[in-house]
Amino acid sequence: MTGARAQPAVTVVEDLHWADPTTLELLRGIAERGALAPLFVLVTARPEFRAPWGVRSHHSTISLAPLDRTQVRHMVGQLAARHALPKEVIDGVTERTGGVPLFVEEVTRLLLERGQQGDTQAIPPTLQQSLMARLDRLGSAREVAQIGAVVGRDFSYALLRAVAGIDDTPLQAALDRLADADILLVQGLPPDADYRFKHALIQDAAYENLLKSRRQQLHRRIAQTLIERFQEVAEAEPALIAHHYMEAGLGEQAVVFLQKAGQRAVERSANLEAIAHLTKALEILKAEPETPARDRQELVLQTTVGVPLIAVKGMAAPEVQRAYARAHQLCQQAGDAPQLFPALNGLWWFYEVKPDLRAAQELAQQLLNLAERTDESAHVIQAHRAMGHTLFWRGEFASARAHLEKAIALYDPQQHRSLAFTYGEHGGVPTRGFAAHALWYLGYSDRALEAMHKALSIAAELTHPWTVVMINVFAAWLHAYRREFNLVRQPAENALKLASEQQLAFFVGHATVLEGWARVSQGEGQQAIADIRRGIAAYRATGAELESSYWFALLAEAYATVGAVEEGLAALTEALNLVATTGVLFCHAELFRLKGELLLKRDEPSEAEASFREAIRVASIQHAKLLELRAAMSLARLWRDQGKVQQARELLAPVYDWFTEGFDTRDLKEAKALLEELAA
Numbered sequence: 169m170t171g172a173r174a175q176p177a178v179t180v181v182e183d184l185h186w187a188d189p190t191t192l193e194l195l196r197g198i199a200e201r202g203a204l205a206p207l208f209v210l211v212t213a214r215p216e217f218r219a220p221w222g223v224r225s226h227h228s229t230i231s232l233a234p235l236d237r238t239q240v241r242h243m244v245g246q247l248a249a250r251h252a253l254p255k256e257v258i259d260g261v262t263e264r265t266g267g268v269p270l271f272v273e274e275v276t277r278l279l280l281e282r283g284q285q286g287d288t289q290a291i292p293p294t295l296q297q298s299l300m301a302r303l304d305r306l307g308s309a310r311e312v313a314q315i316g317a318v319v320g321r322d323f324s325y326a327l328l329r330a331v332a333g334i335d336d337t338p339l340q341a342a343l344d345r346l347a348d349a350d351i352l353l354v355q356g357l358p359p360d361a362d363y364r365f366k367h368a369l370i371q372d373a374a375y376e377n378l379l380k381s382r383r384q385q386l387h388r389r390i391a392q393t394l395i396e397r398f399q400e401v402a403e404a405e406p407a408l409i410a411h412h413y414m415e416a417g418l419g420e421q422a423v424v425f426l427q428k429a430g431q432r433a434v435e436r437s438a439n440l441e442a443i444a445h446l447t448k449a450l451e452i453l454k455a456e457p458e459t460p461a462r463d464r465q466e467l468v469l470q471t472t473v474g475v476p477l478i479a480v481k482g483m484a485a486p487e488v489q490r491a492y493a494r495a496h497q498l499c500q501q502a503g504d505a506p507q508l509f510p511a512l513n514g515l516w517w518f519y520e521v522k523p524d525l526r527a528a529q530e531l532a533q534q535l536l537n538l539a540e541r542t543d544e545s546a547h548v549i550q551a552h553r554a555m556g557h558t559l560f561w562r563g564e565f566a567s568a569r570a571h572l573e574k575a576i577a578l579y580d581p582q583q584h585r586s587l588a589f590t591y592g593e594h595g596g597v598p599t600r601g602f603a604a605h606a607l608w609y610l611g612y613s614d615r616a617l618e619a620m621h622k623a624l625s626i627a628a629e630l631t632h633p634w635t636v637v638m639i640n641v642f643a644a645w646l647h648a649y650r651r652e653f654n655l656v657r658q659p660a661e662n663a664l665k666l667a668s669e670q671q672l673a674f675f676v677g678h679a680t681v682l683e684g685w686a687r688v689s690q691g692e693g694q695q696a697i698a699d700i701r702r703g704i705a706a707y708r709a710t711g712a713e714l715e716s717s718y719w720f721a722l723l724a725e726a727y728a729t730v731g732a733v734e735e736g737l738a739a740l741t742e743a744l745n746l747v748a749t750t751g752v753l754f755c756h757a758e759l760f761r762l763k764g765e766l767l768l769k770r771d772e773p774s775e776a777e778a779s780f781r782e783a784i785r786v787a788s789i790q791h792a793k794l795l796e797l798r799a800a801m802s803l804a805r806l807w808r809d810q811g812k813v814q815q816a817r818e819l820l821a822p823v824y825d826w827f828t829e830g831f832d833t834r835d836l837k838e839a840k841a842l843l844e845e846l847a848a
Contacts (some may be wrong), residue, residue: 176206184213217603232269246278278302299373309342317374318386325361325667330393387416396590419452433560436635439476463498470495471510479634482674482710483521508837509547510590516554523714525751549575553599563753563790565609572603594635601642606648609794613830620646633670644682651834658685677707681719688726699725717743718755724762733769757787757795761802799824817846
C-alpha cells in the first residue's frame with residue numbers, strides 16, 4: 169500500500185487456495201485497510217476457498233460461470249485454427265467438458281494430436297483422463313514431466329537435470345517437446361532456464377500418474393540434491409526440504425527441517441506460518457517411538473511453538489499452557505535441560521495473565537533460582553522481569569521497581585536481541601515500560617515519562633512487532649495514568665494498527681480500550697464507549713483477565729463523563745469483584761476513588777466518603793502516592809463542600825508536600841490549586 173500512495177498499483181495473486189499463512193496474513197491486511205489507497209488487487213481462487221477477512225464495501229466477488237456453447241465453439245475454433253473440426257465433434261467437446269476452459273483446451277489438443285477430429289468417442293469423460301491421455305502420448309518426455317511434477321509447479325533446468333540424471337541433449341529435447349505441447353511454460357535458455365507447468369492440474373496429473381514408490385524415491389532424491397548441491401536454496405527454504413522428506417515418508421528428517429522453517433518464521437514474526445510448521449513437526453513426532461533423542465527434539469519444538477502461539481492466541485490461551493506444560497514435563501524427564509527456563513517462563517506468562525498470581529509468583533521465584541544457578545544474563549533479566557511484573561499486579565510497587573531496575577541494568581539491546589525469539593519480546597523494552605508504570609504509582613511521574621521515552625527510543629530501532637506493539641500500549645497507558653488525554657490516542661492507534669496487521673489478539677484488546685477511552689475524553693461519547701466495551705470483550709476472548717479490572721475502571725470513568733452513573737457503578741462492581749477473586753490489586757485504590765465520585769453524583773455523600781477513605785488506606789499501604797493524592801483530593805473536595813475546610817487542608821497538604829517532581833502534571837496542578845483555595 170505504501171507504493172500505491174506514490175502512484176496507482178495493481179497486484180494479482182493466482183490460486184489463493186494454495187497460499188501460505190504469511191501470504192494470507194498480508195492480503196488480509198491489504199483487504200481490511202486498503203480502501204483509501206489507489207490499489208487494485210485481483211485474486212483468483214477455487215469456489216471452496218473462504219477468505220480469512222471480512223467483506224468490505226470496496227470488495228467485490230466475480231464468480232466465473234462455465235463457458236456457454238457459443239464460447240466453447242469460439243475457443244475450439246481458435247485452438248484448431250488450421251483444422252476444420254466437424255460440428256458433432258465440437259458439440260461433443262461442449263457436452264463432455266461442461267464449459268470448463270482448461271478441459272476444453274486439453275480435449276481439443278488431445279483430439280488434434282490423435283488426428284481423430286471426427287470421433288466423439290475419443291473424447292475422455294473427465295479432465296483428469298484427458299490430461300493423462302495427453303501425457304501418455306509424449307513418449308520419453310512424459311517421464312521428464314513426471315520428475316518435474318515431483319519437484320514442484322516451478323523448477324529450474326539445473327535442479328531437474330541433477331535429479332533426473334539425464335544428459336543435456338535428450339533432456340532438452342524432452343523439455344522442448346513439453347513446451348511445444350503447451351504443458352510447460354519456459355523462461356530463458358538451458359542451463360539457465362526455468363520452467364512452470366501451465367496449470368497446476370497438469371502437474372497433478374503428471375504426479376498422480378507415478379507409482380507411490382517412485383514418487384517417494386524422487387522426493388528423497390530431490391531433498392538430498394537440494395541439500396548437497398543447492399545449499400543456498402536449502403538454507404533459504406527449509407520448508408521445501410521438509411516437504412520433500414515428508415512426501416518421501418522420512419518423518420525424522422522432515423522434522424529437522426520443519427523445526428528450522430518454524431524458527432525462521434518466528435524470527436520474521438510470521439507467526440501463523442511458524443505455528444503451521446512446528447505443529448506439523450509435532451504431529452510427525454507423535455508417530456515416532458519414545459526415545460531420549462525424540463523427547464529432546466519435541467522439547468525444542470514445544471518451547472519454540474510457544475512464542476508464536478502467545479503472539480497469535482494470547483498468553484492465556486489453552487494452547488500456550490499445553491505447549492509449555494508439555495515442555496516442562498519433558499524437562500523433568502530429561503533432567504537438566506536447557507529448555508527448562510523458557511518452559512517455566514512460558515508457564516509464568518500463562519498463569520499471570522489468567523490470572524493466578526500465586527502460581528505466577530512461585531514460577532517467577534523458580535526462574536530467579538534457576539537464573540542464579542546458570543548465571544546467564546539473559547536468564548537473570550527475564551527472571552527479574554517476571555518477578556517485577558507479578559509484584560506490580562499485586563500492588564507491591566516498590567518491590568516491583570527494584571526487580572525491574574535490576575533487569576534494566578543488565579539489558580544490552582545488541583547482546584540480548586535474540587531474547588525476542590526465545591521469550592517472544594525484547595525483554596529490556598517492555599521492562600523499561602513496566603518500570604515506568606511502577607515509578608508513576610510510586611509518585612515519580614517525571615522519571616516515569618523519562619523511562620518510557622527511553623523504551624520507545626530503543627523500540628524504534630527494532631523490527632519486532634510484538635515488542636513495538638507492547639511498548640506503544642504501555643506508552644498510551646502511562647499517558648492515561650497521567651491524564652494526558654490528548655497524548656493517549658496516537659500510541660494507542662499505532663499499537664492497534666500494527667496489532668491488527670500482525671493478528672496480535674491480546675494487544676488488539678488493549679489498544680482498542682485505550683483508544684476508545686481517549687476519544688470519550690475528547691467528546692465522542694457513546695460510540696467511543698461502545699468501542700471500549702468491544703476492546704474489553706476482545707481482550708477477555710483471549711482467556712485473559714489480568715487487566716480487566718483496570719479496563720472496567722476506564723469504562724466507569726467514561727460512563728461518568730457522559731453522565732451515565734448507574735452504568736459506571738455497574739462497571740466498578742464488576743471490577744471490584746475481579747479484584748476480590750483474582751488478587752490483582754494494582755488499581756484497587758483507584759476503583760474505590762471512582763466509586764466514591766459516582767456515589768457523589770448519586771447524592772450519597774456518606775457512602776462516597778467511605779469509598780474515598782478506603783482508597784486512601786489502600787494507596788497508603790501500597791505506597792501508591794499518586795493514587796493516594798487523587799483519593800485525598802476527592803475527599804478534601806467533599807469536606808470542603810461540607811464546610812470542613814481545615815480538615816480538608818490537613819488531609820491534603822502532607823500528601824502533596826511529599827512530592828518532589830511532576831508539578832506540571834494535571835494531578836499536582838489540581839492539588840496545588842485546591843490547597844490554595846482551602847488556604848484562602
